[in-house]
Structures are given as structure tokens and as C-alpha cells.
Amino acid sequence: MAPKTPSRIPPRLPLAPLSRSQPERPVAVLDVGTSKVSALIALIGGDSEPRVIGSGQKPCSGLKRGAVTDYEKAEMAIRGAMDQAERAAGIQMNSVVGGFAAGSMASMMASAEIDIAGANITPTDMVTLRQAGRAAIDPRGRTVVHALPALYTMDGLVGVESPLGLHADRLGMDIHVMTAETPAILNYGRAVGQAHLGVSALVASPLAASLAVLDAEERDIGVALIEIGAGITSIAVHKFGIAVGVATIPMGSVDITEDIAAAFATRRSGAERLKTFDGAAVATTRDQIEPVIIPPALEDGLSEPVKVPRAALVAVIRTRLGMLFGEIARALATLGFVGPQARRIVLTGGGADLRSIADYAGTYLGCNVRIGRPRGLIGLPQAQEGPAFATLAGLVLFAASDSGDIWHQQLAGQSNEPRRGLSGVIEKLWGSL
Numbered sequence: 309m310a311p312k313t314p315s316r317i318p319p320r321l322p323l324a325p326l327s328r329s330q331p332e333r334p335v336a337v338l339d340v341g342t343s344k345v346s347a348l349i350a351l352i353g354g355d356s357e358p359r360v361i362g363s364g365q366k367p368c369s370g371l372k373r374g375a376v377t378d379y380e381k382a383e384m385a386i387r388g389a390m391d392q393a394e395r396a397a398g399i400q401m402n403s404v405v406g407g408f409a410a411g412s413m414a415s416m417m418a419s420a421e422i423d424i425a426g427a428n429i430t431p432t433d434m435v436t437l438r439q440a441g442r443a444a445i446d447p448r449g450r451t452v453v454h455a456l457p458a459l460y461t462m463d464g465l466v467g468v469e470s471p472l473g474l475h476a477d478r479l480g481m482d483i484h485v486m487t488a489e490t491p492a493i494l495n496y497g498r499a500v501g502q503a504h505l506g507v508s509a510l511v512a513s514p515l516a517a518s519l520a521v522l523d524a525e526e527r528d529i530g531v532a533l534i535e536i537g538a539g540i541t542s543i544a545v546h547k548f549g550i551a552v553g554v555a556t557i558p559m560g561s562v563d564i565t566e567d568i569a570a571a572f573a574t575r576r577s578g579a580e581r582l583k584t585f586d587g588a589a590v591a592t593t594r595d596q597i598e599p600v601i602i603p604p605a606l607e608d609g610l611s612e613p614v615k616v617p618r619a620a621l622v623a624v625i626r627t628r629l630g631m632l633f634g635e636i637a638r639a640l641a642t643l644g645f646v647g648p649q650a651r652r653i654v655l656t657g658g659g660a661d662l663r664s665i666a667d668y669a670g671t672y673l674g675c676n677v678r679i680g681r682p683r684g685l686i687g688l689p690q691a692q693e694g695p696a697f698a699t700l701a702g703l704v705l706f707a708a709s710d711s712g713d714i715w716h717q718q719l720a721g722q723s724n725e726p727r728r729g730l731s732g733v734i735e736k737l738w739g740s741l
Contacts, residue, residue, distance in 0.1 A: 536659025
């Protein structure tokens with residue numbers, strides 16, 4: 309008889325924080341997406357940037373909108389991608405840092421405040437504040453993915469970056485809490501567990517992508533990262549050097565492919581090629597006279613390819629982009645990304661490979677837009693240097709840093725070594741609500 313699924317999900321244990329004096333150690337990261345599963349194995353620690361020593365990628369049809377819908381297909385893709393990475397690296401890994409964007413991911417703010425009584429703020433006070441902050445978090449029936457300190461306040465003064473050592477009567481902290489629906493996380497954990505892997509950390513995909521493509525000044529001035537994936541578009545707004553809001557939209561580049569297939573009565577594979585090689589987000593005068601060839605839906609030897617103006621293809625793409633960026637604009641407004649300083653946007657994800665999409669986004673949103681490509685890793689394969697792999701690279705950078713998460717902080721007497729398989733995943737998740 310199968311064991312009952314636990315009704316409460318516990319905090320996961322984060323990777324041990326690294327200092328530059330520590331020797332290098334391997335870490336595996338896994339980006340399970342709607343269209344593909346990608347894996348990297350890298351060496352982190354030491355005095356240099358993380359070094360990639362193995363990579364793998366497999367197509368995946370076991371997910372829809374980033375959520376697992378077929379365990380067997382998802383497991384096979386995870387196994388295949390990890391096997392490629394392990395063979396290239398020459399080592400076997402027991403656990404992964406996983407990217408996650410499903411489960412209607414959203415964010416909220418929590419606050420906590422403690423009495424200092426005019427004394428200088430000590431490390432013990434900071435620990436007490438973190439404990440008070442953790443107690444103030446109400447997941448509201450969802451699972452906490454991250455709880456990151458956002459802003460400190462001293463006696464009502466907002467925006468204190470480093471309060472340690474300063475004097476105050478009251479010390480407060482705002483916490484950016486990212487949550488997702490519990491069943492989506494459990495399904496993800498089971499798919500990874502069935503591939504005989506543990507999950508050492510679960511990372512919000514837009515947060516990981518931000519680490520790989522945004523620089524410090526952008527995060528300080530204010531920037532919105534928009535990751536257009538196959539099935540989900542993720543948004544992360546940054547200000548004062550920190551992430552202050554996330555949102556997801558259940559729409560992505562696969563919807564453009566589906567629209568092309570429907571509009572021109574062709575197969576999905578043909579529609580994907582049309583989007584990749586002939587598609588664009590902005591029309592040109594030549595599009596009216598330059599034809600594109602639409603492959604037939606049936607390869608029966610009787611149906612013939614059809615020629616249509618490139619402008620017709622661009623029109624189909626722009627119709628879907630109008631729907632997508634309408635949702636993006638509403639999400640940005642909800643997250644407070646408005647005003648004269650809300651003018652920087654970075655597009656990443658596989659959808660950012662569409663020709664002239666930065667120009668389209670800049671015109672639609674009235675912002676300065678650039679394409680974000682992963683950086684900060686040594687030895688990243690050339691095939692994974694594009695925006696489609698920003699989350700994958702960011703997961704390595706997340707593993708190499710201390711996120712300061714106050715929800716998944718390690719408890720005294722607990723080991724941070726993840727157990728292999730589904731039971732280890734569920735055990736780490738127990739009681740998080």
C-alpha cells in the first residue's frame with residue numbers, strides 16, 4: 309500500500325554557504341521546462357568563477373505550463389539530461405539544485421520588528437530578527453519557495469542596508485516571500501525523485517535567471533527581468549539590489565508555435581522552424597514580397613508546400629505577442645514597476661531568441677529593453693550561451709552563493725546532505741506550510 313502524501317510540507321535545507329577559502333566541490337543543477345530538460349555539473353568554491361564540467365539536454369513532453377503532467381516522460385527526460393552531464397563530467401551526482409516556475413508562483417511581503425532599546429545592534433539581534441521574520445510569514449495554504457530579507461528599518465528609517473553595529477530603539481525587516489501551489493511542487497519532487505535524485509534546493513526560475521543576466525547597477529536602480537519560456541513567462545522586479553516581486557503568466561513561446569501551426573495548417577515541428585528561421589516580432593517593408601514556404605501537415609506525397617508572404621507569418625506572431633505583452637504590462641503594474649525609474653527591462657528565456665523582440669517589447673512597454681544572456685560561468689558550452697539557458701546558468705550561481713533565505717535556514721542538528729530519491733524529497737519538504 310502506497311504511503312500517504314503528507315499534508316504539510318517542511319522547509320528544505322539550503323546548500324551550505326561557501327567562502328572563497330573552501331576547496332572546489334561539484335554541484336548539479338537541473339532546469340525542467342515545458343519543452344526541454346537541461347542539466348549542468350559545475351565546480352563551485354575556490355577563488356574563481358564556477359567552472360562547468362558537464363552538460364546535458366533532452367526534449368521533454370511530460371510537462372505543461374511548467375507543471376509535471378506525465379511522470380514517466382518527465383523522469384526519462386531528467387534521467388537522459390543528467391546521464392549526459394554525468395558522463396561528460398566523469399562523476400555521478402546524488403542531488404540537484406532545481407529550477408521551478410510552475411504552481412502559479414507569486415510573491416508577497418511580510419514584516420517583523422524587535423526592540424533594541426537604544427543599544428547597538430549585535431549579531432544576536434540579527435538572529436532574533438530573522439526568527440521573528442520567519443514567524444511572521446503566513447504562506448496561506450501554499451508552499452514557501454523563498455523568504456529573502458528585503459529592507460531593514462531602524463526607528464522608522466527605511467532602506468538601511470547594513471544595520472549591524474548601529475544604535476536603534478527598534479529594528480525591523482521586510483521580507484520578500486515567494487510561494488507556489490503545493491501540489492505542483494510535490495509533483496516536481498516526485499518526478500526528480502523517480503530519477504533517483506535528491507533535491508538540495510528548489511529555486512524560483514526568475515530569481516535564478518536574474519543572477520545570470522542582471523548586473524548590480526541594474527538591480528539597484530530598478531529593472532524587470534522577463535523570462536519568456538516555452539509554457540510560462542516569469543517576471544522578477546528588482547530594486548535597491550534585491551528582488552521585490554515575482555509573477556508568472558501561463559503563456560510562452562510554445563503558444564506562438566501553436567498559433568502558426570493552426571493559422572497555416574502545418575505540423576508543430578514545421579511551425580517551430582518557421583518561427584525560428586523566418587519569424588520576427590517587427591515587420592519590415594520586404595516582408596510583403598518575400599515568401600516563406602509552409603510545409604504540409606501530411607507527408608503523404610500528395611500534399612505540397614504552400615508559399616505565403618513573410619508578412620502573414622509576422623502578423624500571426626504579433627497577434628500572440630500582443631496578448632502576451634498585455635499580460636506582462638498588467639503584471640508589472642501589479643508589482644509596482646511604474647514611474648520614471650521603472651524603465652529598464654531585460655528579456656531572457658527561449659522566447660527572447662525571436663528576431664527583433666527587444667524592439668517590439670520596448671515599443672509596447674515604453675521601456676529600454678535588452679536581451680539577457682548568461683554570464684559568470686567558466687566553460688559554459690557554446691550551445692548553452694543563449695538566453696534560453698539563463699535559468700540553468702543562474703542555478704549554478706545560486707548554488708555558489710548564500711541567498712540569506714530565512715525560511716529554509718538549516719536547523720540545529722540537521723544534516724544538509726540530501727537523501728536520494730522520492731522519500732528524501734518529501735522528508736525535506738515536510739511542514740513548510
